[in-house]
Amino acid sequence: MKTRTKPRVAVVGTNALAESLREEISRSADAELVLWEELQANPNAPAIELVLETHNLDLKEKRTQLQLIERVIPRDCLILTSVLAVSATEAASWLTHSSRLVGFATFAPVEEKQLVELAGALQTDGFYVERARQFWLAIGKETEQVKDEVGLVFPRILAMIVNEAAFAWTEKTATAADIDRAMRLGVNYPDGPLAWADQIGLDDIYAVLRGLQRELGEERYRPAPLLRKMVHAGWLGKQSGRGFYRYE
Amino acid sequence: MKLKTIGVVGAGTMGAGIAQIIAQSGFAVIVYDLNESAVNRGIGQIAARWAKQVQQGKWTEQDVWAFEQRLTPTTDLQAFSDCHLVIEAVPEVLSIKEATFRRLAEICPAETLLVTNTSSFSVTEIASCTMRPERVAGLHFFNPAPVMPLVEIVKGLQTAKETVVCLEQFAAAIGKEPVVCQDTPGFVVNRIARPYYNEAVRIWGDQVADVAQIDRIMKKAGAFRMGPFELQDLIGIDINFSTTTSVHQGFFADARFRPHYLQQRMVQSGQIGRKAGGGYYRYEDKN
Numbered sequence: 352m353k354t355r356t357k358p359r360v361a362v363v364g365t366n367a368l369a370e371s372l373r374e375e376i377s378r379s380a381d382a383e384l385v386l387w388e389e390l391q392a393n394p395n396a397p398a399i400e401l402v403l404e405t406h407n408l409d410l411k412e413k414r415t416q417l418q419l420i421e422r423v424i425p426r427d428c429l430i431l432t433s434v435l436a437v438s439a440t441e442a443a444s445w446l447t448h449s450s451r452l453v454g455f456a457t458f459a460p461v462e463e464k465q466l467v468e469l470a471g472a473l474q475t476d477g478f479y480v481e482r483a484r485q486f487w488l489a490i491g492k493e494t495e496q497v498k499d500e501v502g503l504v505f506p507r508i509l510a511m512i513v514n515e516a517a518f519a520w521t522e523k524t525a526t527a528a529d530i531d532r533a534m535r536l537g538v539n540y541p542d543g544p545l546a547w548a549d550q551i552g553l554d555d556i557y558a559v560l561r562g563l564q565r566e567l568g569e570e571r572y573r574p575a576p577l578l579r580k581m582v583h584a585g586w587l588g589k590q591s592g593r594g595f596y597r598y599e
Numbered sequence: 600m601k602l603k604t605i606g607v608v609g610a611g612t613m614g615a616g617i618a619q620i621i622a623q624s625g626f627a628v629i630v631y632d633l634n635e636s637a638v639n640r641g642i643g644q645i646a647a648r649w650a651k652q653v654q655q656g657k658w659t660e661q662d663v664w665a666f667e668q669r670l671t672p673t674t675d676l677q678a679f680s681d682c683h684l685v686i687e688a689v690p691e692v693l694s695i696k697e698a699t700f701r702r703l704a705e706i707c708p709a710e711t712l713l714v715t716n717t718s719s720f721s722v723t724e725i726a727s728c729t730m731r732p733e734r735v736a737g738l739h740f741f742n743p744a745p746v747m748p749l750v751e752i753v754k755g756l757q758t759a760k761e762t763v764v765c766l767e768q769f770a771a772a773i774g775k776e777p778v779v780c781q782d783t784p785g786f787v788v789n790r791i792a793r794p795y796y797n798e799a800v801r802i803w804g805d806q807v808a809d810v811a812q813i814d815r816i817m818k819k820a821g822a823f824r825m826g827p828f829e830l831q832d833l834i835g836i837d838i839n840f841s842t843t844t845s846v847h848q849g850f851f852a853d854a855r856f857r858p859h860y861l862q863q864r865m866v867q868s869g870q871i872g873r874k875a876g877g878g879y880y881r882y883e884d885k886n
Binding site: 509512544569 | 741747776779794799806813816819827855857
């Protein structure tokens with residue numbers, strides 16, 4: 352059997368998720384992290400097999416980035432795009448070669464995740480979904496393939512929990528620390544929703560809610576007032592020193 | 600105020616669990632239920648758990664003897680006339696709770712704190728049945744009460760600060776971790792936990808993923824101990840649906856809490872979880 356060389360992978364994005372993916376790929380013996388800036392600067396660099404794209408907050412920018420990526424990479428290069436705020440199908444519609452796009456959904460830090468969700472767009476060729484699965488396996492992640500919808504499963508459910516906690520906090524139902532303690536002790540959550548959101552990045556939580564609100568058109572997904580304002584203020588959690596809590 | 604004697608109204612699962620933890624913590628407890636058989640059933644449950652814990656080495660026979668000395672059953676609410684704190688744990692029916700508080704307000708001295716273990720009604724509304732709303736609050740235990748560390752102390756609109764302080768001290772004295780919150784529908788935990796079940800059912804209903812996939816994803820991607828569907832099967836889908844419905848009504852039909860017809864169908868089918876031998880999953884008969 353032919354031994355596969357390890358895939359050359361680039362990560363495009365600036366959120367906590369992108370950082371966390373770069374770290375995870377660097378750690379892996381079965382994938383090689385290529386810096387996107389170097390790839391853009393050097394047209395003679397060896398081709399890459401996979402691009403991970405992680406923009407969530409600003410969909411116009413996501414579209415611009417995906418189209419820019421397509422101009423740099425070979426036409427059969429797999430594009431794994433974060434579908435926290437948009438469906439894979441809509442993201443694929445922005446591409447010239449749409450059949451090679453696969454959506455993925457997870458939150459930072461990726462290191463702690465045992466499993467990552469995948470969803471093909473309506474246009475996706477199954478061959479690329481299989482390649483996407485192989486890539487996650489190579490960096491030690493199980494995958495679960497679900498149908499294409501904004502936020503897929505875990506990010507969607509957790510964003511809704513965080514949003515409810517943020518509403519309760521906005522309304523001063525209880526303090527942030529008490530809300531978190533209540534959820535850890537009352538229903539055994541692995542972390543309090545507000546502290547958890549600070550670690551994920553409030554931008555990505557907000558992106559899921561806005562994406563669901565935009566796509567499904569329902570009041571149900573309206574982000575809590577203080578969550579919205581904190582994202583605009585740049586208080587994104589641990590990464591920016593301030594979120595629901597303050598960090599040194 | 601020094602709390603020495605505590606009353607518990609209702610010797611069902613919650614009432615018995617609450618009485619047990621209080622007796623273990625050194626307070627005298629009077630447990631009330633409507634008739635001898637109901638109150639004795641509750642006392643029997645407590646005694647059985649203590650007997651088991653003696654075997655497990657958690658307590659000595661002497662410990663349990665002392666607990667039992669502090670535990671008094673009654674079928675007469677007049678027995679609460681010397682209580683410093685009375686905890687109501689009657690069935691979750693507003694008219695029953697209101698009638699209980701009206702009686703307690705007549706029987707107990709004016710300084711006695713009256714608290715409700717309600718999970719779904721407004722503490723403010725229950726407090727308004729008494730002439731002492733400032734001495735009424737919610738004290739919401741989680742099932743099983745002897746095990747779960749959390750209690751929510753719910754401040755009604757008129758609850759006095761001293762009442763809250765006193766309840767915080769009491770919660771600590773019985774080994775619980777108190778969280779103080781406002782009188783909002785579902786308080787903290789039942790409200791914020793709604794999407795874990797409700798959004799999962801919605802995702803399933805929209806055919807984004809199936810029940811087993813969603814459970815696997817929430818455990819392996821989210822590190823939750825149980826998936827939303829296996830957890831509903833454990834709690835009882837009927838209980839879960841009724842909490843969802845009550846929070847939804849409490850927020851005047853806010854779309855965030857809108858229940859899903861699929862969950863209602865599960866309840867209508869009688870396949871309400873483990874206790875029915877099946878819910879979202881099938882369970883082998885373990886009898």
